[in-house]
Amino acid sequence: MAVAQGRFITFEGIDGAGKSSQIAAAVDWLQGRGLAVEQSREPGGTPLGERLRELVLHEAMDLETEAMLMFAARREHLAARILPALAAGRWVVCDRFSDATYAYQVGGRGLDKAKFEALEAWVHPGLQPDLTLLFDLPPEVAAARVAGTGEAPDRFERERRDFFERVRAAYLERAAASSGRIRVIDANRPPAAIREELLALLQERYA
Ligand SMILES: Nc1ncnc2c1ncn2[C@@H]1O[C@H](COP(=O)(O)OP(=O)(O)O)[C@@H](O)[C@H]1O
Numbered sequence: 417m418a419v420a421q422g423r424f425i426t427f428e429g430i431d432g433a434g435k436s437s438q439i440a441a442a443v444d445w446l447q448g449r450g451l452a453v454e455q456s457r458e459p460g461g462t463p464l465g466e467r468l469r470e471l472v473l474h475e476a477m478d479l480e481t482e483a484m485l486m487f488a489a490r491r492e493h494l495a496a497r498i499l500p501a502l503a504a505g506r507w508v509v510c511d512r513f514s515d516a517t518y519a520y521q522v523g524g525r526g527l528d529k530a531k532f533e534a535l536e537a538w539v540h541p542g543l544q545p546d547l548t549l550l551f552d553l554p555p556e557v558a559a560a561r562v563a564g565t566g567e568a569p570d571r572f573e574r575e576r577r578d579f580f581e582r583v584r585a586a587y588l589e590r591a592a593a594s595s596g597r598i599r600v601i602d603a604n605r606p607p608a609a610i611r612e613e614l615l616a617l618l619q620e621r622y623a
């Protein structure tokens with residue numbers, strides 16, 4: 417007998433891209449179709465992962481330590497939540513996954529691509545999200561949004577414009593290499609327009 421298998425949907429983009437409220441809209445839409453949906457985030461998603469998140473967002477560290485902590489948190493997230501949920505037929509909507517490590521650690525910070533690929537093959541062999549929504553916008557627009565929140569910036573949000581230019585370019589490069597999985601959304605528009613495109617995309621794919 418075929419076992420129901422949930423779908424894995426991820427959201428990506430530079431800090432301030434506006435993922436948060438759009439993720440909520442996507443989850444609402446999927447739940448409205450009667451699906452069981454789990455919303456999560458990376459780094460994080462489990463008690464251990466959230467503790468690792470605190471460290472990587474606020475503690476200065478070596479680049480390879482940073483990359484391995486991202487993947488350690490991810491391994492725990494997969495083992496404790498994502499894989500059991502998908503196996504039980506639940507859908508998982510996650511704020512960031514390995515594309516973020518590619519964009520931030522490889523693109524932004526210069527981590528050796530072969531080391532990223534080795535970690536990815538170790539931590540989730542044969543598994544990629546079913547669909548990834550990449551929120552794309554100029555770093556200066558995103559930075560103004562982050563500044564507008566009035567919240568204290570973390571270690572990544574304090575990076576300079578050229579860092580986010582590299583992160584953005586790495587995301588777009590990965591999207592070009594996986595155009596069936598990664599859909600680029602122009603995030604430099606009002607929230608309502610983005611929401612409309614996002615829901616149309618989900619409708620086209622999953623209705
Ligand atoms: N399309 C948009 N246009 C203008 N401001 C936005 C838009 N989307 C989100 N924002 C604002 O930008 C800030 C960052 O949004 P958020 O959803 O937290 O981004 P992310 O989760 O991608 O870092 C918030 O203050 C939010 O209200």
Ligand SMILES: Cc1cn([C@H]2C[C@H](O)[C@@H](COP(=O)(O)OP(=O)(O)O)O2)c(=O)[nH]c1=O
Pocket residue numbers: 431432457458459486511512513514516517518520521572573
């Ligand atoms: C998952 C992941 C996140 N990050 C970074 C990107 C973000 O700056 C930060 C946390 O992401 P996020 O939860 O999107 O932060 P916020 O809700 O404040 O926008 O971690 C990496 O550098 N590598 C990774 O693999």
